[in-house]
Amino acid sequence: MLELRAVDIRQDDFRLRADLAVATGRKVAVIGPSGAGKSTLLSTIAGFFRQTSGQVVWQGRPLDGVAPGKRPISMLFQDGNLFPHLDIARNIGLGIAPSLRLSEQDRARVEDALQRVGLGGMGGRTPAALSGGQQSRAALARILVQNRPLLLLDEPFAALGPALRAEMLDLVSDLVDETGVTLLMVSHDPADARRIAQDIMLVDDGHAYPPAEAGQMLADPPEALRRYLG
């Protein structure tokens, strides 16, 4: 279980409070108006941004002071999820060992991950030689080998067209189901949320509200969500 215990995030005039829990294995869409603090919330959980007070807790263990790379978290950003100077296999290999000293077994895992996301045999290409959708798949392959129990997506597919984005979300949904990881996914689009999320976490007015069941939320949105959906 991921817990945000009385977390209070402040930066200049900005303030965001969160006191909530996400059950292990849930798929949660984080939605709300732009500027509400969705990305900041994910950055805080990932360890890039330190909350002013409160605690981020995973399975009962506080994560404060743990470096981002040491947290049980893998994360995809809006852009820059692959190193352009390394080929795809190495980009994925970094998810296994930062030194890139890979055993035969590790290499096999990289190739399996490539197969799983539909990029079999493309490990030798550089990111620039792949299409936008293939780059997203490569980043997801790295998430697979990283094998961390909590996955944070900060709109990594925002630059893709609607059809491709839907395809990626389906792939993410499948991978999450196979591996049983807990997913937090920032989204602007309720359709995305409807597509793969079980729960919706609303971020608005300086608060991150506890996640609630998606179908119910969208069918009968609370006041704040209704304002956002318009």
Added chain:
Amino acid sequence: MAQRPVAIGRSLGYLAAALLLTLLGVPLLAIFLRAGGGVLPGPSDWAALRFTLTQASLSALFSVFLALPVARALARRRFPGRRMMVALTGAPFILPVVVAVMGLLAIFGAHGLLNTLAAQVGLGPWRIYGLHGVVLAHVFFNMPLAVRMILQGWQGIPSERFRLAAQLDLSPGGVFRLLEWPMLRQVVPGALAAIFAICLASFAVALILGGGPRATTVELGIYQAFMFDFDLGRAAVLALMQTALVAAAAILALLVTRMDGSGTGLDRALPRWDSPGGWRRLADVLGLIAAGAFLVGPLVAVALAGLSGFGDLPPGLWPAIANSLIVSLLSALTTVIVALALSAAQSRVVQGIGLLPLALSPLVLGTGYFLILNPVIVPGRLALPVTVLVNTLMALPFSLRVLAPAYVRVEADFGRLADTLALRGLARLRWLLLPRLRAPIGFAAGLAAALSMGDLGVITLFGSADRQTLPLLMFRLMGAYRTEAAASCGLILMALSFGIFWLFDQGGGKSNA
């Protein structure tokens, strides 16, 4: 306040800054201690100070004044070879001083081209030694720099303004008054201050073309106190004087200079619609040709003389080449390592510390290290290590200005991704920083290697016949009037300096992304 908990070696950066402060501060301290027991500056020292200020002022004025028409012509004319000409203005920075001076002698010297021609019509001979020779050489080196700085100012004027000027059919005078004069008022003081500061610390030029009571710079005075009198106390006093002078000028230059010095994008040819024709076009053409001839002529002269001298290569040439290569490569290596470490701090304060060597001249540092080593060991035995050290310190500010911003950009673009993957230490260096920084590292290493290759500074204090670099050998040959052999060395030196810069820059240039 996005924090970066696992960024590579910020502490490494602070450590490098502390090391740098020590390497600069300890020799300065040694000079202070020595000067404390020494003598007050005498009349000849004050004369050296006056001469230093005079030549630096004249050099700055002439360099900038002559650069104005050249920069304007480059800014408003489009012609084949323009790109090459702009590139050429960067060349003097890595051209060995001793080679350039030799070339100037071949054109302007007693037996040079100009005097030979003048003698045909019964004029001359003009002598190059003394104040005007020193200023001439400084203009040769710094006029191109001034062209770069002023051209950057011209390129900085939005092309929409020139479009508007063309639309309003402004006369050239109007364009000057409304667009160019306001820019020049901002750019020219910076160019003057920078060149003034550079010329204050000039040593090799004064060593060859100056000298004597009426043409000795403070920097040269330090050398003479060593070599002629072995008066360490006086050398220390002069070194203090020089440090105060150069530090003040460097601070002034940093305050009034607006450009970043990189001069990137200068070869972009922005469209201009207002370029006047007629005699103004002719004047621009003539100005560009004259400037080109002034810059290329001396180098061609050295090359030609050098080719004919290859039959009479001096003994000691190969060891000198080997020494120069070793010093140059080691300096490049240490410069890049220290510059990378300083960049890793990603701190303005640390970057500022990295610029401090600009305030200390090579001979001042050399004096300091000599004072430290002298009681312990014969300083000459450490000639090459000390040269590497001083050359590293001297190249550091330039390398840092190339590397530090690039480092910050890489961390901004890929730092978070690297953090989520726990890339730190050597893994971050190998898989993120080195590949992404390849081009600036190549450029910085090339600069450091070329500067070190052509350096004729601290080696003159420490060097001896069996521990000499190529520039020192060349200088000695010139002193012995073995002009052709010196020219051959000059040709080799020039080829090595440009070649090593080119190799490093190319090596970094093929950035694979």
